[in-house]
Amino acid sequence: MEDRFEDGLDIDAERERRRNRRRDEMRRRKEKQRRIRKWLRVIIPAAAGIIILLAFMAGKGIGKAGEAGKALEEEAGTEQAVLQTEKQGEENMPGGVEEDIPGAETGETALPGQEETGETALQGQEEKERPKYFAEKAEDTLQLGGDVASTYAVFIDWEKESILAEKNAYVRMNPASMTKVLTLLVAAEHIDDLDDRVEITYDMTDYSYMNGCSNAGFEREETVTVRDLLYGTILPSGAEAAMGLAIYTAGSHETFVGWMNEKLEELGLSESAHFTNCVGVYDEDHYCTVYDMAMIMEAALDNELCREVLSSRTYTTSETEEHPEGMILSNWFLRRIEDKEVGGKVLAGKTGFVEESGSCATSYGKDKDGREYICVTANAESQWICINDHAGLYQRFME
Numbered sequence: 327m328e329d330r331f332e333d334g335l336d337i338d339a340e341r342e343r344r345r346n347r348r349r350d351e352m353r354r355r356k357e358k359q360r361r362i363r364k365w366l367r368v369i370i371p372a373a374a375g376i377i378i379l380l381a382f383m384a385g386k387g388i389g390k391a392g393e394a395g396k397a398l399e400e401e402a403g404t405e406q407a408v409l410q411t412e413k414q415g416e417e418n419m420p421g422g423v424e425e426d427i428p429g430a431e432t433g434e435t436a437l438p439g440q441e442e443t444g445e446t447a448l449q450g451q452e453e454k455e456r457p458k459y460f461a462e463k464a465e466d467t468l469q470l471g472g473d474v475a476s477t478y479a480v481f482i483d484w485e486k487e488s489i490l491a492e493k494n495a496y497v498r499m500n501p502a503s504m505t506k507v508l509t510l511l512v513a514a515e516h517i518d519d520l521d522d523r524v525e526i527t528y529d530m531t532d533y534s535y536m537n538g539c540s541n542a543g544f545e546r547e548e549t550v551t552v553r554d555l556l557y558g559t560i561l562p563s564g565a566e567a568a569m570g571l572a573i574y575t576a577g578s579h580e581t582f583v584g585w586m587n588e589k590l591e592e593l594g595l596s597e598s599a600h601f602t603n604c605v606g607v608y609d610e611d612h613y614c615t616v617y618d619m620a621m622i623m624e625a626a627l628d629n630e631l632c633r634e635v636l637s638s639r640t641y642t643t644s645e646t647e648e649h650p651e652g653m654i655l656s657n658w659f660l661r662r663i664e665d666k667e668v669g670g671k672v673l674a675g676k677t678g679f680v681e682e683s684g685s686c687a688t689s690y691g692k693d694k695d696g697r698e699y700i701c702v703t704a705n706a707e708s709q710w711i712c713i714n715d716h717a718g719l720y721q722r723f724m725e
Contacts, residue, residue, distance in 0.1 A: 457594030502678030539565030669725030
């Protein structure tokens with residue numbers, strides 16, 4: 327973790343150097359423009375005067391003077407063309423003018439390995455159309471430091487669409503099993519019958535075993551309900567349940583992942599988020615930001631079925647031959663955080679873990695006055711540290 331913090335200092339220094347280089351370059355260009363304009367203002371009138379004088383001296387009379395005037399207009403047009411060309415060149419230069427540099431006000435520009443952020447994508451979207459799910463930083467947005475152990479964090483006032491606190495909120499990372507929140511949402515939007523029966527197949531279990539994923543406990547050839555798969559995907563973070571939903575709703579995992587990415591595009595997150603699987607298995611092309619995950623969480627909570635699943639602490643699966651009394655599934659994040667003093671209540675959540683992004687979680691809470699909040703953190707060294715980060719942020723803003 328210390329290495330990560332040292333790297334963070336290097337990143338901040340590099341951002342500041344890049345920002346200064348871009349500003350110096352723009353200042354040089356502006357000074358060059360100023361000199362050109364000054365030169366043109368002196369040369370053009372002088373040249374016009376010389377042309378008029380020569381015209382009279384040559385005995386061309388007023389007619390030639392008129393031609394000289396026309397030449398003057400052409401020269402003036404040339405000046406305008408030169409200035410317009412320079413303006414276009416400046417607007418098209420890498421990084422654009424100073425006001426267009428992503429993160430220019432804060433010095434936060436993308437570095438190698440930290441590819442285009444959700445914040446940069448949102449700046450472009452604001453020029454088009456604001457997404458349905460949106461939150462923005464304000465002057466009083468708290469910049470989190472060592473008081474939050476997780477490397478990435480964002481805390482949002484849902485109703486006000488305001489980011490109350492953040493830490494690397496727009497830097498891409500692997501969302502691990504938080505991915506399953508989008509899996510749940512996409513599946514819920516394509517399901518008609520929650521009591522429909524699904525047979526657990528080799529394709530559903532093999533992916534989990536090969537990638538060392540957590541499971542809900544469904545067995546191969548066991549026939550369960552679609553509702554069982556929904557709860558099995560979220561509460562125990564069952565990979566076989568998530569694969570079951572994908573194959574059941576889309577016919578194949580590949581097609582379902584395509585639907586997931588289409589949903590990211592619909593939510594306005596496709597420039598900073600892209601998923602390659604429905605489980606959260608690490609892949610270089612499987613990424614999003616904690617801000618993206620917060621928006622996914624908001625979208626899921628707006629779906630009645632998804633909210634019901636994400637807010638359940640326990641669920642008992644249907645009775646099957648393999649599990650005659652069903653299985654009791656638990657959302658351990660909600661059960662572990664419910665005893666902590668947070669100034670309100672944490673009502674929904676989903677955890678995740680892969681080595682590349684540590685322990686992470688997305689959650690939803692409500693204070694005593696009914697104000698709603700979304701919290702997402704990633705890359706904590708343990709589940710308890712992750713939970714403590716969430717509890718600390720809720721306590722800070724809900725009390």
